[in-house]
Amino acid sequence: TQLLEQSPQFLSIQEGENLTVYCNSSSVFSSLQWYRQEPGEGPVLLVTVVTGGEVKKLKRLTFQFGDARKDSSLHITAAQPGDTGLYLCAGSVRRDFGNEKLTFGTGTRLTIIP
Amino acid sequence: DVKVTQSSRYLVKRTGEKVFLECVQDMDHENMFWYRQDPGLGLRLIYFSYDVKMKEKGDIPEGYSVSREKKERFSLILESASTNQTSMYLCASSMGGKRQPQHFGDGTRLSIL
Numbered sequence: 001t002q003l004l005e006q007s008p009q010f011l012s013i014q015e016g017e018n019l020t021v022y023c024n025s026s027s028v029f030s031s032l033q034w035y036r037q038e039p040g041e042g043p044v045l046l047v048t049v050v051t052g053g054e055v056k057k058l059k060r061l062t063f064q065f066g067d068a069r070k071d072s073s074l075h076i077t078a079a080q081p082g083d084t085g086l087y088l089c090a091g092s093v094r095r096d097f098g099n100e101k102l103t104f105g106t107g108t109r110l111t112i113i114p
Numbered sequence: 115d116v117k118v119t120q121s122s123r124y125l126v127k128r129t130g131e132k133v134f135l136e137c138v139q140d141m142d143h144e145n146m147f148w149y150r151q152d153p154g155l156g157l158r159l160i161y162f163s164y165d166v167k168m169k170e171k172g173d174i175p176e177g178y179s180v181s182r183e184k185k186e187r188f189s190l191i192l193e194s195a196s197t198n199q200t201s202m203y204l205c206a207s208s209m210g211g212k213r214q215p216q217h218f219g220d221g222t223r224l225s226i227l
Contacts, residue, residue, distance in 0.1 A: 009154060031213050042118070042204055042218025043157070050213065088156060092213065099145060099164050099210055101172075104157035 003027075004091055004105035012111040013079060021074045021087055021108045029091035032065055032072045033102065037086040079112045086110075117141070120205050120219035128227050133192040135222050137205030143217075144210040146188035148172075148180060151202040151221070163188055164210065195226045 004025045013019055023032070031050045035043035047056050049065035049072065056063045060083075062075040072089055089105040121136035139146065145164050149157040149172075159172030161180040169180050177199060181189045188207075192199055202223050206216040 004156070006156075033215065041220050042206070043216075044218070045215040048213050048215070090157075094212070100212060100214070101159065101162065102147075102216060103159075103173075104149070106154060106156045 004089055004103055006087075006089060006105040006108045008108060009106065010109050010111075012113060014113050015080060016078055019076050019079055019110070021076075021110070023072045023074075023089035023105050025070050025091060027091065028069050029103075030069075030094050030100070031092045032069070033090045033092065034063055034072070034074055035088045035090060037088060038084075043086075043088055076110075079110075081112045081114050084110060084112050118205055118207055118217050118219040120203075120222050122222050123220065124223050124225075126225045126227060127192075127195050129196060131192075131195050131226075133195050133224070133226075135190040135192075135203055135205075135224070137188045137190070137207075137219060138186055139188075139207040139217070140186065141207065141209075141217070142185065143207035144185075145208045145214075146182065147206040147208075147216065148178075148188065148190045149204045149206065150174070151204055157204060160190065197226050200224060200226045 007022045033048045034046045037043040047063045052067045052069045054065045060077045087108045090102040092100045117140045147162040148160045163169045163182045179191045204221045205219045208214040208216045
């Protein structure tokens with residue numbers, strides 16, 4: 001079973017600060033997804049990165065896939081209270097018939113203090 | 115929008131009971147998944163299904179079984195509930211193929227007393 005470790009597990013910062021969340025594994029993934037989960041709801045997809053070294057931007061969020069496709073990072077610029085939530089990375093492993101299975105990371109609980 | 119509906123938000127059962135968690139999706143997705151979520155452990159895959167009547171074990175299938183008699187419905191069964199199965203259970207669905215996002219229900223918080 002592939003393992004995905006996220007760090008830090010908890011992060012609490014002031015509004016306006018920058019932060020980075022890391023997602024690391026010893027396994028190679030065909031792609032990697034980032035989800036955000038808010039209290040009382042299921043996770044919602046933010047982005048999918050596919051190519052080693054790929055960088056994707058979603059407004060103030062920047063996602064990077066490591067060159068070897070074993071790790072990823074999420075950088076938030078000028079954090080806002082609306083960014084508060086549980087961030088989960090998920091690595092994709094190919095299965096039969098073109099389907100894929102996700103292995104989820106351990107999660108980073110982010111709190112932005114107004 | 116994709117809608118994944120889990121039958122209960124909260125459920126309390128007793129040790130040894132047989133427990134059914136139901137999940138229905140309305141987007142004709144081929145794939146369905148059951149996860150449990152525990153603090154510090156992220157989401158762990160229990161079982162998944164790529165087609166009707168088809169099921170595969172995930173990473174932690176012990177003590178669980180599943181049923182997929184219709185494409186839109188995926189049921190998780192705790193054969194004989196134990197206290198270590200107290201957790202948040204999340205159902206998800208996705209289209210078949212590569213890089214498809216998984217769409218999640220809002221979860222069932224199950225307590226086994």
